[in-house]
Amino acid sequence: xxxxxxxxxxxxxxxxxxxxxxxxxxxxxxxxxxxxxxxxxxxxxxxxxxxxxxxxxxxxxxxxxxxxxxxxxxxxxxxxxxxx
Numbered sequence: 001x002x003x004x005x006x007x008x009x010x011x012x013x014x015x016x017x018x019x020x021x022x023x024x025x026x027x028x029x030x031x032x033x034x035x036x037x038x039x040x041x042x043x044x045x046x047x048x049x050x051x052x053x054x055x056x057x058x059x060x061x062x063x064x065x066x067x068x069x070x071x072x073x074x075x076x077x078x079x080x081x082x083x084x
Contacts, residue, residue: 003043010036020047024054 009015018039021031032049034042041047 006043007039010039018042026055028055030054 010018015036017033017035019031019033020042021029024030032047034047038047
């Protein structure tokens with residue numbers, strides 16, 4: 001899926017929030033939520049988060065972690081699909 005296709009779905013479906021997911025070093029699923037207006041920044045690796053609360057990540061006092069989208073996968077579930 002291309003960035004343009006992702007942007008089109010976000011616009012067509014009037015998406016307001018997007019959940020970015022990753023795993024910690026123990027394999028536990030973690031996530032952060034962004035607004036649709038932050039999507040472009042996320043796809044360009046410009047989203048920072050404080051990893052000090054994630055098990056296995058060393059606390060950083062002056063730096064955050066970058067949410068890297070280099071190998072991102074898109075899972076699109078519409079509300080109609082989820083409702084059954």
